[in-house]
Amino acid sequence: MVVSIERTDENVSSARQRLLGWYDRNARVLPWREGPGAALKADPYRVWMSEVMLQQTTVPHATPYFEKFTALWPSVADLAAAPDERVMAEWAGLGYYSRARNLLKCARAVVNEHGGVFPADEAALLKLPGFGPYTAAAVMAFAFGKAANVVDGNIERVMSRLYAVKTPVPQARPLLRELAARWVREDRARDWPQALMDLSASVCRPKSASCLICPLREDCAAFAEGQPEAYPRKAAKAPKPARHGVAFLITSEDGFVVERRPDKGLLGGMLGLPHLEWRAEVWGEAEIVFPSIRHCRDAWENLGTYAHVFTHFALNQQVWRIELSADEMTAFLREHNAYQGLSWADVKTLPTVFAKALKL
Ligand code: SF4
Known part of the structure; x- marks a missing residue:
């Protein structure tokens, strides 16, 4: 009518x-x-x-x-x-x-x-x-x-x-x-x-x-x-392309490791967890390059995968965690200038896409 x-x-x-x-x-x-x-x-x-x-x-x-x-x-x-x-x-x-x-x-x-x-x-x-x-x-x-x-x-x-x-x-x-x-x-x-x-x-x-x-x-x-x-009538939406990533949670009793993202691009200038490229293919375990830590590969634990939707794509991100002692954390941060430590209370300063990894 x-x-x-x-x-x-x-x-x-x-x-x-x-x-x-x-x-x-x-x-x-x-x-x-x-x-x-x-x-x-x-x-x-x-x-x-x-x-x-x-x-x-x-x-x-x-x-x-x-x-x-x-x-x-x-x-x-x-x-x-x-x-x-x-x-x-x-x-x-x-x-x-x-x-x-x-x-x-x-x-x-x-x-x-x-x-x-x-x-x-x-x-x-x-x-x-x-x-x-x-x-x-x-x-x-x-x-x-x-x-x-x-x-x-x-x-x-x-x-x-x-x-x-x-x-x-x-x-x-x-x-x-x-x-x-x-x-x-x-x-x-x-x-x-x-x-x-x-x-x-x-x-x-x-x-x-x-x-x-x-x-x-x-x-x-x-x-x-x-x-x-x-109303309003809506045009059919094209599904968002999927991307896949791997985030690294390097923790000690006092906190966890973050990196500052480049100023340009997605989440530019924000803090984030170290992670591998967000790409179209799922990352196989054998191809994951972990941050170098004086530990055997087996010390990394897979916590699972979570989803986060950005405007232009949907991300599925695996989370791998390693627990360090306080001394190991200090040594790691000294060796890797690109990274910095945050206390657990600082979780709220992370963008949601990374805060979700900590919830796992
Ligand atoms: S403006 Fe919205 S709430 Fe008001 S009569 Fe129309 S449809 Fe109903």
Whole structure:
């Protein structure tokens, strides 16, 4: 069934009022957000930080990182002056590490090129490292209260349902942006995208839309069709290619051995376990070259294999462990300059792909 909903300016304005009224009663309280009642004044630095962290990350997972980062570095100038290694270590566990590198580059650009003040101009924001159309629009709306077309995956979902868009994403993205722009007004410019996001988080959820309590129900073509969760339509996904690796866990009572990864490439600049190349073929035991340690080969124990999914491939990684005495560990680190020791308490500074190996 194809359903057509009349969308005059008047209808859109009245639907906006209903959603904003719902938002006034149901807005989430978030530590970076200026919400209804304005208990907190929006600060561009905090808004930007939250947006970088929330890319590909949920609010509950990102919030403790946001609290930690803004406590350690309360202003953009503090962050710009922070050592790279410290920022990368504190980012561990949030994933997509290029975001952390861009976070630093952007903080330094704001200090060096804009006197430590984020520009209230979308074109100028877009020139800053790590800023794309979404982040620039989000900072304009959430931090500066300007009318901007903020469209993330959640707002795409609401638009795809309001209009029952049959084209699958990602092809539908330009159309969804254009549909979202039709709802943007100067009036309550900050609240509008925040209201859409809160609706998408608690009412218009991906797998279960609670249409009966939705303030946009009478404006929604997917509800009228009776199958809201059928939207957004998705193109069939190609399976991710598999890669295989071998990680080495060299431990003593005090901790374990890590290496700093090259600055460029996947997980660039982060700490990681020593490992063999991530390749298409499974590593046979006979071809594994273990780090040289004055022990017989039999001292290595195979702990098993774990899976970790990156954006472009799925990794299956074997883990081999060897336990050294404190003296052997000291000698090993002295002989191998490329490696360094970490205490067990430092597990949290490892990216998730390596922290999983320690869980084995
Ligand atoms: S009526 Fe249902 S599908 Fe439509 S916007 Fe509301 S919750 Fe989403």
